[in-house]
Amino acid sequence: MLSTRDLTVGYDDRTVLDGLDVDLPADAFTVIVGPNACGKSTLLRAMARLLAPRRGTVLLDGTAIRDLPTRAVARRLGVLPQSPLVPEGVTVADLVGRGRQPYQRWWRQWSAEDEAAVRAAMALANVDELADRAVDSLSGGQRQRVWIAMTLAQETEALLLDEPTTFLDLAHQVEVLDLLHRLRVERNRTIVAVLHDLNQAARYADHLIAMRAGAVVAAGPPREILTADLVRDVFGLDCVVVPCPVSGAPLVVPSLTTSVRPKGSPCVAESSPSSSPPRSVPA
């Protein structure tokens, strides 16, 4: 449903994305991965019309997104930026209610639909019990669920999230990703997220986009494209890819470096990548 054509984005004198053509499948969970500063957040922000491209277009169901009124886009596309600023003292219900902004006008500030959407969003993100708490008093995991609830209240077909798990501990990361997975499966939402953890990406993504230096290196289902060669291409990291014992998805295990190699360990990392690339186990 979202795609880019010849998308070129830059800051000041630096070009971050140069002529990118990306297609995001509808009703799928797409994860964008890549090393720091590879342009993955820039791509997400450009697709969410938070950044104006220098050249090229972002298409939302075939229409250039910049030709659509921003309120109309906000009814079809929810965005969760990387580290949104929490307004001081604002309550959970209040913040989730902001998600109804694209349906409101100053003379029509609240409706039964708003009410229902906010309730449903809070229940779905499991924050309904926190409704009257101040957002700035919540833990990181709770806060992230509140932000997700706000974007859910927008009732959009698609949800774009920029590193939604970055500041969370492992249990909360899983909680957030499970929530996104449920949205995809139970509500047929299109989910697009930038993630840092390759293994989480492999487990949750239907469609994986691997980026390096502003270009897409590979795109497709993780089980087809996530190989040791790809990880080396994209991250410059030697690794072994094995099937995950829990999910069967590809599991990326970095090779040992000499500095952390205990006695008697297998010597995968000792051979140089050029002479003997690490073994890749297809899932």
Place this chain on the structure above:
Amino acid sequence: MTVLPAGRTLVRLGPARLVVRHRPVLAGAVLVVLLAAAVVLGLSLGTPYVAPADVLRSLSGVGTPYDLVVRDLRLPRVVLAAAVGAVFGVAGTLIQSVTRNPLASPDVVGITQGAGLAATVALTGGAAAALIAPAALAGGLAAAVVVLVLGLRHGLAAHRFVLAGVAVAVALRALTEVVMLAADPVDGIRAQLWLVGTLAGKGWREAAYLGVTLLALVPVLLWAGWALNGSALDDDTARGIGLRPVARRVGLATTGVLAAAMVTAQVGAVDFVALVAPQVARRLVRAERPPLLCAALVGALLVVLADLAGRRLFAPTQLPAGVLTAALGGPYLIYLLVRGRRKVC
């Protein structure tokens, strides 16, 4: 049916549906009562003293021996004080919300200095008294335009707006001093006096002018009250829910500086009202941003009391209201510092 976030009620007015928060309404009601009391006090105290009961009778228009003192001498000034405070309160709220800075006010973003420079030039240049206020208005607006244009390059980001304002303010103040030093000492003193905001010798004409200003602002403020709701969100989040943060900031900032320039042109710099009123109001309603209407009421209350204190504290010597509010501002800033929490509006 409706379960809004706690502390709110949905009000249906014909086709319109407005969310009304309880605390601001409650605080507003209390402030209106306090303001009424302050007004009566302002009309009552002085030489001669007029008992509050007589003030009320005189106001009701039955005709009393005090009509000259209450209605003709004191009422215009008290009404003007309330109007000045209200406009400053509104201007401060808008400017602080755009800059996300509780210390921002018209004199931080250069408007006061622009008006001051223009008024000084007019006064020392021997312009007619009637031309001082229009000159000051033009000066304040010119400064506002420069600050807005400088601030706009990066979408009127908060820090950029403040930095542009401080730079313009400092430059204009320096120019003002040059003009004063070069002028005839008597004119220089007159200019100095103008710069300290005072209500002495002013009345219905200025009050009417500010009343019209406030009325013209009403539709803008209705929009602003709603637009301010998104002002506490960062730009990406705001865009994500379909807002246009830059357009909003420009609209809110323009309204704020316009209001500040209008009121400064009439009465000079009544320091700190625009700074303090929004923050006091915000604490009263415990909101994440200053409420417009309450800030206007707090501003009105502050200036009515400051003018009254200036008239009575060292009577018969009269202090300009601007001196009193400035004296209040210092301790308030120290209080903010001691509290130590950086407040974002």
